[in-house]
Amino acid sequence: MSFLPAIPEVLRQFLKRPATNIFPAKYLPPSVTKYLQSVQEGKAAIHPPVETPPNFRGKILYDRDTCIGCKLCIRVCPANAIEFLPETKRVRIYVTQCIFCSQCNDACPVDALHMSDEFLLADEDRYSENMIVE
């Protein structure tokens, strides 16, 4: 057992760069909405988030043309996030309901469902265009 082993380590880390990824900015801006506005106007830049790992389960991707309307995804979905549309025999996925478990991807016989890298899904309206995949 060494005596006070953490102290040399602490001093070493003091000289290193912090491990924190400064996303979206180094400190919380006084107003987030104003900050986002200035980012859209190009006055400020968002520090990019950490790269997503392989097989990351982000917002779902749906390929309408491949889908055969077999309803398997609806049967496996534990969150009841998928709705069947009888008139077109296609499905509609509610992203706010989705728990990103990826079971529908595994169940799909024609590989029409995929998980993307997109994870910045905050929205004010749970039925907005961005929150529904058809």
Added chain:
Amino acid sequence: MVVILGIDPVSVIGGTVAVALFGILAGLVFMGVERKFAAHMQARIGPPIRQPFRDVAKLLSKDSIVPENAIPLLFNMAPVLALASSIVILLYIPLGGFLPVLAGYGDLILVMYLLTVPALALVAGGFASGSPYATVGSQREMVTMMSYELPLAIAVIAIAWRLAAAGIADPFSLATIAGTATGITVWSVAGPLGIIGFLLLLIVLAWVTPAELSRVPCDTPEAETELCGGLLVEYSGRNLALFYLAQGVKTVAMAALAVALFLPWNISWYVALSPNAALVADFAFFLLKLMAVIFFSVSVIRVGMARFRITHVVSIYWGYLGGLGLLGLLCVVLDAYIGGGGML
């Protein structure tokens, strides 16, 4: 100029206001810097340096809740007393090239007594909260106070005794110890053995500082995981803000005491400067020394260690640090006899 009882009231009041402002501002800035240090040691970025100012502003804007079981008078008085007594300590400690505001009216022994007053105010506030958590915290704070008193006293006595042995008049005065006017310090008086002794005592004082300030590893009185904040558990709003400010001022006072005792050098002793430039340079260097003390004896220890149990606090401070302090004192005494202090 009006002089009452040998004191010039205008300069004393002005000096007190200036020192109070300096203590509060520097306390908050150093707390911000200290959080930044700690964050970088943990490979984080940490909050901006002005975060303590925001915290205090937020606390000041909130209601102060007095619990039903509390004794309101004591409960509300304790934070004021803690802040006021922390500022009073600063009045007796030389700040860079500036002599203490109350130089000549109190010495190191008084400062040692005053250092316990903010802690006693915390204890009184804790007992007055009427919460079992705060009561346990208060008891622990008292035990901590008793624990660090011995090593601190040894370090202080060793310095004053060595100066006295070297034939320097008024060895307990902080202005003498810091050598503000004379440029004579314990390091220049002591021989090689004495320097070893003082280095040991410096280590002891570096470990007394976190106990004095109730920071990790000696934050047993607060112990947020077991006592939910202990002493401060019932405090909120303005009262908590005052305790927060007191903590900042006390950090500055303790670091300034460590600087005055062990790191007393001023730039103006070595570089010829005009009087005004010397004051500015010495003060800037003083702030730098404060930061170094806070870095080593608050941040490094706080991040590198876990909290002691209250029984460990007693055995470590009385046993190990007390022993180390006595060893240092022995070195200093032997040094005085060998090296021929002026009086021996």
